[in-house]
Amino acid sequence: MIEHAFEIRLAIPDNEAYTALATLQRLGVACAGIARTDIHVFGFDDDANTSDLETQLKTVATIFNPNKHRLRAREEPRPNAGEVWISSADVPAVHERVTIGGVELRGVRTAWRATSWRLLDSGGKDVPEPILDQAVETLLCNPAFQRAIKP
Amino acid sequence: MKPKVVVFVFPGTNSEDETKRALEASGVDVALVRSDDTTDAAKKADGYVLPGGFAHEDRIRAGAVAAHDRAMDVVIEAAEKGKPVLGICNGAQVLLESGLVPGTSQVRRPSAAFAPNIPGGRFRCVHIYMRLLIAPARSALLAALPEDAVIPAWVAHGEGRLAASFDELAHVEREHLAFVYSDANGDVNPQAVPNGSALGAAGLINKAGNVLAIMPHPERDAWTFMHRYDLVPAKTAHEALQPSGGIALIQSFAKAFV
Numbered sequence: 001m002i003e004h005a006f007e008i009r010l011a012i013p014d015n016e017a018y019t020a021l022a023t024l025q026r027l028g029v030a031c032a033g034i035a036r037t038d039i040h041v042f043g044f045d046d047d048a049n050t051s052d053l054e055t056q057l058k059t060v061a062t063i064f065n066p067n068k069h070r071l072r073a074r075e076e077p078r079p080n081a082g083e084v085w086i087s088s089a090d091v092p093a094v095h096e097r098v099t100i101g102g103v104e105l106r107g108v109r110t111a112w113r114a115t116s117w118r119l120l121d122s123g124g125k126d127v128p129e130p131i132l133d134q135a136v137e138t139l140l141c142n143p144a145f146q147r148a149i150k151p
Numbered sequence: 152m153k154p155k156v157v158v159f160v161f162p163g164t165n166s167e168d169e170t171k172r173a174l175e176a177s178g179v180d181v182a183l184v185r186s187d188d189t190t191d192a193a194k195k196a197d198g199y200v201l202p203g204g205f206a207h208e209d210r211i212r213a214g215a216v217a218a219h220d221r222a223m224d225v226v227i228e229a230a231e232k233g234k235p236v237l238g239i240c241n242g243a244q245v246l247l248e249s250g251l252v253p254g255t256s257q258v259r260r261p262s263a264a265f266a267p268n269i270p271g272g273r274f275r276c277v278h279i280y281m282r283l284l285i286a287p288a289r290s291a292l293l294a295a296l297p298e299d300a301v302i303p304a305w306v307a308h309g310e311g312r313l314a315a316s317f318d319e320l321a322h323v324e325r326e327h328l329a330f331v332y333s334d335a336n337g338d339v340n341p342q343a344v345p346n347g348s349a350l351g352a353a354g355l356i357n358k359a360g361n362v363l364a365i366m367p368h369p370e371r372d373a374w375t376f377m378h379r380y381d382l383v384p385a386k387t388a389h390e391a392l393q394p395s396g397g398i399a400l401i402q403s404f405a406k407a408f409v
Contacts, residue, residue, distance in 0.1 A: 019210045143261075144315045145264045145314035146212075
């Protein structure tokens, strides 16, 4: 099975990220900014043709609105440095067909999603890893049903 | 003098009015208090209710932000003093996120959650029944209910599936499982569970028995006109305004102060 990841980020102000930032600051987590992105990871059979997946995703109105979202493929199906993905702890099931928002994604056998978080300092740089860990433990992840995926 | 109960209203709460009406009909004085109001009046209440809705728009995840609100400082302190606390639907999610229920972890370090429904995280709005699984005497909030009481209510949530580690679920099943979904006769079966909840859980209680978190809305089945009309068609306005089964749970909560 091969996996491809896509990020869908808001091109308009992100109120949820703002709420998270305000809450984290109130909890004493040392950060000045925050970036949140939806991540969608799709699994394919090794010999599947995946070339038109991005085009297909742009037709799924429940996850992508061209007026307010930007979609791009990630180079790797894992977080970059300075980033953490919060996802369901459930192992994604393998299906014959995967449908999202009523659109069947050709060749896709597994699908799972995560929320990517990056915390920024006052200079716009990623905060040190212990601070990101603190944010994960205090607010971003409930380990009862979620997992935090780090680079 | 009637007991005083504060119903906290978070940004996004939407069930405070029907909760207030059901509580007042059960004999308590109710104050709706904003979640950023932690004045003495809020702190001196005899008990607290966290109603349903979408506190802080369920941002990050249901109940996560509200669990850190200043109102929860008040609720946590009150719960530790033994005051009655009831969380309904979103209020139940907040109680689990705050760690008050089941109460097996540190405060604000949740050990369980009401997670997205199975299948597919779909929002479910259906009429259900939940059966009391513990002895009523285990909790002052439930002491006025008969053993094996079956409470009608409505569920309306996308995140009501109890989730936790296997060890935690085993512990919850032994000590904290207050209500499970059932049919109208109280029979527990998988078909009665609307959301894939582990253990068929509809409600959990803390060890001390003074904090109850329930996902279904009993206050939305408090009078006959709110019940499933196909089951109990009211023939007159008088009949429609008679108490329905859901009010029994609210009345039992109200009697915890006597």
